[in-house]
Amino acid sequence: MDYVNSERTGQATLPTAIKILIAGGFGVGKTTLVGSVSETKPLRTEEVLSEQGVGVDDISGVEAKSTTTVAMDFGRITISEELVLYLFGTPGQDRFWFVWDELTIGALGAVVLADTRRLADCFPSVDYFERARLPFIVAVNCFENARQYSLEEVRLALDLDPDVPVMMCDARQRQSSKEVLVALIEHVKKQGLSRRPEPVGH
Amino acid sequence: MTMPDEEPVWLDDAAGPVVRPYAVTGGRAKPANSFNVVALILSTRSAPPTEVGIAPEQARIIHLCQRPLALAEVAAHLSLPLGTVRVLLDGLIAQGFVQVNDPRQAATLPDDSVFEALINGLRQL
Numbered sequence: 001m002d003y004v005n006s007e008r009t010g011q012a013t014l015p016t017a018i019k020i021l022i023a024g025g026f027g028v029g030k031t032t033l034v035g036s037v038s039e040t041k042p043l044r045t046e047e048v049l050s051e052q053g054v055g056v057d058d059i060s061g062v063e064a065k066s067t068t069t070v071a072m073d074f075g076r077i078t079i080s081e082e083l084v085l086y087l088f089g090t091p092g093q094d095r096f097w098f099v100w101d102e103l104t105i106g107a108l109g110a111v112v113l114a115d116t117r118r119l120a121d122c123f124p125s126v127d128y129f130e131r132a133r134l135p136f137i138v139a140v141n142c143f144e145n146a147r148q149y150s151l152e153e154v155r156l157a158l159d160l161d162p163d164v165p166v167m168m169c170d171a172r173q174r175q176s177s178k179e180v181l182v183a184l185i186e187h188v189k190k191q192g193l194s195r196r197p198e199p200v201g202h
Numbered sequence: 203m204t205m206p207d208e209e210p211v212w213l214d215d216a217a218g219p220v221v222r223p224y225a226v227t228g229g230r231a232k233p234a235n236s237f238n239v240v241a242l243i244l245s246t247r248s249a250p251p252t253e254v255g256i257a258p259e260q261a262r263i264i265h266l267c268q269r270p271l272a273l274a275e276v277a278a279h280l281s282l283p284l285g286t287v288r289v290l291l292d293g294l295i296a297q298g299f300v301q302v303n304d305p306r307q308a309a310t311l312p313d314d315s316v317f318e319a320l321i322n323g324l325r326q327l
Contacts, residue, residue: 013244013301014244014270014301014302014303015242015270016303016312017238017240017241017242017272017303018240018312018316018320019238019239019240019305037327043274043278043279045274045275045277045278045284046277046283046284047283047285048283069283072274074239074274074278076272076275077323077324077327079319079320080323082319083316083319083320083323084242084272085320085323085324086274088239088274102239103239105238106305108311108312174327178324178325178327182321182324182325185320185321185324186317186321189314
């Protein structure tokens, strides 16, 4: 069967979709941030992966085809009739890096959410986006009872490039989450045209 | 569909079968397309055709996409995995029932007007 989708894309009637990734460790507030700025509650979508993508090498003795389901929470912000912004929470386990590769394709940039009580949890995200050359900012989600670190301490701990913005936020607050997204978009704009995100290819 | 307000729950084989993709795709498991999760889908007709047999899920896609929806939104609304929806879209595209704007094929970075629109749009939320 022939597929003619390439001829159909690019028609003027469809808006442009912009994708931003929200990354960070487990429980850091990714879905909270998505929910606080999105026009609806976060939706959940799933990718079912066959064993060849899951990184399980030894399936000897397993007769049935093994599959794994990876869930992603996401939200939508309709900017205008021509422009829709989607926020995707990234799945947070190492074995799902290839899902990150897919999510990174076509993404504008990423927000790495950090919790100063478990700062190491966001190392993999920072490392991933640096290698993928996807522009990102770090937003420190201010949890109650967490010791306040200075942004400079966080920057040092994460060994960030000097041009990577670091900011405080409260992912529960719509206004704060909006500011995070605006900061990311301004950062991406400043980064300019000289980059093309590539899958890291784990 | 429940709307969890915490982190995603990771389901694997231990959770049992979530869905059998081939049950809604006529046995086809592999999509011909690799649409981005934010590829926008718009129906080209106001209602599913009555004269040709299409799967109920494909009819639902035509109903859902009367306004542009991302692949991920369609999948979420139908409670189907992304890959299954991609397979369903193959058929719909072949028959000309939907059009898809896949950003995978778009230019690398939006121009300045898009950045401005995004920033202004967010500030006005």
